[in-house]
């Protein structure tokens with residue numbers, strides 16, 4: 001069976017928004033704005049309380065962009081190694097640091113120095129990444145520890161620990177910038193974040209449809225907004241447009257892959273310099289309909305009454321009006337602590353269960369696990385996932401690689417593994 | 432109770448008459464962990480897991496993880512999943528020890544742990560029990576400090592190897608028995624005749640290290656390890672519980688304020704001034720910086736730490752450890768490093 005397919009209408013806007021995000025950051029000072037650096041999981045809603053002219057640079061997606069530019073990435077990695085850092089450290093961090101050392105911005109021009117660093121910490125690398133950035137750039141630094149355990153065990157003391165740090169963080173922001181903090185702007189940002197992350201889950205949910213309206217490779221270009229700034233209104237609005245387009249594609253029977261006959265999912269970051277892996281799968285009629293990474297790093301989910309996984313109900317949808325700083329921070333902390341991608345930092349069996357759930361609910365044929373040497377955080381417990389999924393009779397293919405260091409990816413070997421996996425799934429090349 | 436990481440509050444275990452046992456590796460090559468632990472994680476955590484899988488800690492009634500790095504966490508989880516052990520417990524120890532929210536939060540985590548210990552031993556732990564636990568640990572720590580004092584003089588009264596045996600055995604043996612032995616040692620130390628040259632006075636610092644063969648080798652080529660910053664050494668025993676009415680709060684405060692593992696040392700650096708102070712107090716001439724291969728927390732500190740040493744005119748040698756260390760190769764490097772201390776500057 002051959003489905004209809006067409007290019008995504010939101011594509012050009014996605015490109016435009018992403019370019020604008022990076023150029024806004026680079027030129028923020030020309031407009032008297034503030035820029036901060038940190039992580040994709042930083043509580044970016046909080047600095048928005050400093051004003052409308054606050055621009056973040058989140059390290060992981062910036063580093064992923066570098067990794068995609070293979071030659072520049074090698075230059076950055078080598079610059080980091082030349083400073084004496086170990087080659088097995090987080091490859092996003094090494095790309096970022098390299099760009100900083102070289103004083104080369106991936107999009108042209110010098111590396112724009114941040115006004116402060118604003119991070120959060122769940123992986124051993126987080127706190128240290130920006131500690132070094134802050135020392136190197138001589139900027140103030142604040143980092144919020146969120147490693148209080150899986151959401152199922154969250155209680156008042158755990159929530160309070162995170163919220164107390166957020167309050168300290170606001171004091172830090174006022175001191176670091178000399179600006180007065182505006183709680184109204186924080187409240188708007190928190191609502192935006194909940195809307196964006198819940199809408200993204202809705203988009204992922206729509207990919208249950210057969211044929212899938214979106215494939216994983218395209219998803220990377222869209223999920224990224226939730227990593228650049230999940231509390232930004234413009235991005236939350238854009239996700240609603242994407243969701244509507246997905247609904248429209250489903251209604252009209254538009255597929256991401258016209259030959260879809262096998263549905264897969266992967267787990268963590270892809271090897272960014274080798275996204276052609278996904279195109280190779282298509283030769284077999286196999287489409288990756290997403291990954292735990294794209295679904296769960298940006299999307300916020302909940303159990304629905306029928307037992308399935310669905311977008312978490314936002315405070316606005318639940319009729320909750322946020323009125324105070326403390327209430328906003330508590331909602332923000334609770335919302336983020338339920339982030340699925342944070343759960344398996346504590347226990348890989350949670351990731352196994354989530355992947356099995358996606359396998360069942362999205363009606364998949366198999367799972368790909370990336371033994372990703374570039375990320376100690378998301379590879380944590382990955383052998384347990386392999387073991388657990390196999391025990392559950394899920395067909396699993398694993399491949400070794402590195403999301404941000406192309407020197408650690410064996411393309412031919414990975415393609416061979418895909419060939420044998422496809423053979424196991426009884427699939428032959430279509431063309 | 433098998434303790435994964437030196438952040439487990441042993442006071443609470445001792446209060447329950449439970450023997451805390453730090454789970455360490457055996458330094459032997461192994462092939463049993465591959466199905467459970469990806470090869471990009473540190474050899475120490477793989478060695479630890481191997482011991483569980485091989486049944487070498489089959490006498491444990493339970494295991495406890497106090498949250499620190501991602502690496503050792505996986506050994507704990509894999510142990511929990513694949514080695515039969517009646518009790519297991521994960522303490523969500525905060526990573527930001529520099530926030531004022533840390534002690535109150537850790538207090539609640541330790542209260543939950545106390546309830547777990549009560550369940551294990553089948554009785555409630557009273558304030559008297561906790562006082563006994565605190566006193567046993569504090570006495571043990573104080574005695575170790577006293578022994579370390581004897582390493583400060585021109586002729587250190589014990590070697591680095593002996594000090595390592597002392598601290599590591601303290602992680603396994605009943606605290607009171609260990610303290611009693613140390614008291615005997617302390618009686619003998621003032622009169623001890625050291626029949627070896629001190630040579631260059633070294634600090635060893637870095638990832639987990641209980642490699643006695645390595646320390647022995649270093650001390651056989653013209654050096655003495657006079658102090659360390661390891662989780663199997665000073666980081667484990669350096670500070671004591673300052674007893675207050677709220678025992679659990681006092682214990683929590685001790686673990687928040689102890690010399691941190693690098694994974695908990697941000698935003699500011701609390702480690703480096705402490706390490707420099709050790710160098711000063713123990714009259715250190717050079718430092719050996721040890722890193723377990725793939726140990727991200729220490730890899731993130733080694734560069735700035737060596738820079739700190741450079742600025743303080745303390746030469747340092749960097750060595751990367753695996754499950755087994757190539758003693759021959761390391762010997763050549765250590766000897767070359769030590770040579771620089773014997774040479775006077777010409778200009």
Ligand code: SF4
Pocket residue numbers: 060090091092093123124125126374375376377378
């Ligand atoms: S989770 Fe992975 S990508 Fe993120 S900081 Fe940790 S190692 Fe780097």
Ligand code: SF4
Pocket residue numbers: 473474475476500501502503638639692723725726727728729
């Ligand atoms: S701190 Fe380093 S040596 Fe210790 S368990 Fe973690 S990774 Fe291994």
